[in-house]
Amino acid sequence: MRPAKVRCLTRAQLPSDTITLARYLLGKIVVRDWGTEQASGRIVETEAYNIGDPAGHAYRGMTPRNRSLFLDRGYAYVYLAYGTSLMLNVSSEKAGIGGGVLIRALEPLTGIEIMERRRGTTKRRDLTRGPGRLAAALDIDRRLDGDDLCAEGPLWLGSDGERVKTIRASRRIGISRAAHRLLRFYVADNPFVSGAARLNRPPTRRAP
DNA sequence: TTGGCGATTGGCT
DNA sequence: GCCAATCGCCAAT
Numbered sequence: 597m598r599p600a601k602v603r604c605l606t607r608a609q610l611p612s613d614t615i616t617l618a619r620y621l622l623g624k625i626v627v628r629d630w631g632t633e634q635a636s637g638r639i640v641e642t643e644a645y646n647i648g649d650p651a652g653h654a655y656r657g658m659t660p661r662n663r664s665l666f667l668d669r670g671y672a673y674v675y676l677a678y679g680t681s682l683m684l685n686v687s688s689e690k691a692g693i694g695g696g697v698l699i700r701a702l703e704p705l706t707g708i709e710i711m712e713r714r715r716g717t718t719k720r721r722d723l724t725r726g727p728g729r730l731a732a733a734l735d736i737d738r739r740l741d742g743d744d745l746c747a748e749g750p751l752w753l754g755s756d757g758e759r760v761k762t763i764r765a766s767r768r769i770g771i772s773r774a775a776h777r778l779l780r781f782y783v784a785d786n787p788f789v790s791g792a793a794r795l796n797r798p799p800t801r802r803a804p
Numbered sequence: 805t806t807g808g809c810g811a812t813t814g815g816c817t
Numbered sequence: 818g819c820c821a822a823t824c825g826c827c828a829a830t
Contacts, residue, residue: 653811678824679825771811
């Protein structure tokens with residue numbers, strides 16, 4: 597059976613609220629197109645950085661770096677973290693309002709060999725598990741900042757109709773402000789989700 | 805002009 | 818689990 601056709605998401609399909617979008621994007625597909633070849637992966641983990649979030653890059657207003665977060669929803673915001681790792685975000689609010697969804701992990705779908713080459717490993721599970729890793733695998737850098745993800749250009753968002761079964765939430769990874777908020781979303785029991793195992797278990801009730 | 809600080813990763817103990 | 822690498826950003830000087 598051939599894989600289902602991947603259709604580009606339209607801007608109208610995207611929820612115009614950061615947290616709703618972060619959940620909506622789980623199960624959707626990131627496609628990287630170099631013209632002669634292509635690679636893609638299914639989104640299995642996201643984090644929401646919504647309006648008024650002190651952990652979000654948009655919190656202090658627009659700057660040269662973060663201006664893409666203030667575009668209409670569905671545009672790429674790409675930045676370098678720690679001087680070593682590039683991060684892919686999807687702008688998530690109306691034009692003029694800053695918000696974004698960080699894509700934290702993908703399940704590799706196509707173009708596996710390209711991603712293996714770019715990552716210097718053939719360990720399938722490590723190819724796109726983690727935001728810096730998936731950006732490296734897909735050759736995503738600041739040149740793609742501001743790219744329209746709702747158009748079939750070098751980088752776009754698609755769907756093959758697949759729906760994720762169970763979405764779980766946790767604290768976000770690697771931040772200190774608003775750290776308790778449950779704004780990280782991931783597909784339950786998916787091996788390509790990043791983060792420590794204890795973050796990826798179902799919520800447990802506190803002992804009495 | 806400068807210095808502190810990350811939405812991480814990979815290597816080593 | 819701990820920690821160094823590495824560098825662009827930006828608030829404050």
